[in-house]
Amino acid sequence: MSRFSAALALAVAFLLATPQHSTAQYFGLRGGVERTQLVTDVGSGTIGTETGYALGAFINIPLPKNFGISVEGLYSQKVVTQQNLESAQTGAFDPSASLHLGYIQMPITASYRFPVPGPLKPRIYGGPVVGVVVDEAIDLNGKRAGDVANEAAILTKDAFADREVGWIAGAGATLGFRGFPVYLMFDLRYIGGVATISDDFAGNPLARQLEVGALSGMIGIGF
Numbered sequence: 001m002s003r004f005s006a007a008l009a010l011a012v013a014f015l016l017a018t019p020q021h022s023t024a025q026y027f028g029l030r031g032g033v034e035r036t037q038l039v040t041d042v043g044s045g046t047i048g049t050e051t052g053y054a055l056g057a058f059i060n061i062p063l064p065k066n067f068g069i070s071v072e073g074l075y076s077q078k079v080v081t082q083q084n085l086e087s088a089q090t091g092a093f094d095p096s097a098s099l100h101l102g103y104i105q106m107p108i109t110a111s112y113r114f115p116v117p118g119p120l121k122p123r124i125y126g127g128p129v130v131g132v133v134v135d136e137a138i139d140l141n142g143k144r145a146g147d148v149a150n151e152a153a154i155l156t157k158d159a160f161a162d163r164e165v166g167w168i169a170g171a172g173a174t175l176g177f178r179g180f181p182v183y184l185m186f187d188l189r190y191i192g193g194v195a196t197i198s199d200d201f202a203g204n205p206l207a208r209q210l211e212v213g214a215l216s217g218m219i220g221i222g223f
Contacts, residue, residue: 031055032218036078050079066113076103078212098139105131107168119177126169133162166193183222190215
């Protein structure tokens with residue numbers, strides 16, 4: 001079993017083992033596509049985007065007056081290309097080598113569900129995110145590390161923090177019908193302030209604040 005599979009199984013087991021004290025409390029599974037965004041603090045804003053994915057489990061705990069708290073355990077794959085990293089420094093680069101970073105994340109969010117009539121209930125939410133890097137995969141597209149200047153130094157997990165602290169904000173809707181024990185969930189969210197390049201990385205040619213955020217579209221099912 002891979003580290004990803006083991007970590008996801010542990011997250012699901014933890015959420016399923018959480019006692020259900022209220023009939024309105026529910027758990028479920030969620031997954032979707034992420035657009036990874038490399039962001040710099042130098043004024044150029046978002047440098048480039050790449051596609052990854054996220055999937056995992058969650059538990060939702062209702063609070064009075066349509067508020068709630070949700071805890072998630074997610075595996076998130078964030079993709080950073082050598083081209084985008086080099087563009088942050090020099091403005092030009094051709095090869096498309098890429099680094100795939102796998103995170104186990106735990107978003108903890110507070111939500112508000114709008115009390116509208118009908119089976120579709122819109123909601124907004126936000127809160128902190130913590131996570132750790134659990135795996136990496138480097139794709140050099142047939143090249144050897146070092147064939148391109150600074151490639152070995154830039155395109156490595158060591159250039160990134162091995163844990164993250166960020167924030168999440170999003171909106172979504174829950175579709176459910178009275179007497180039917182399954183909910184469908186739709187979400188659009190942004191996780192920011194994650195995967196900052198380490199300032200103390202020895203030989204790091206990108207001595208500036210670079211962060212990887214992710215815009216995600218997700219669907220889920222709750223029980």
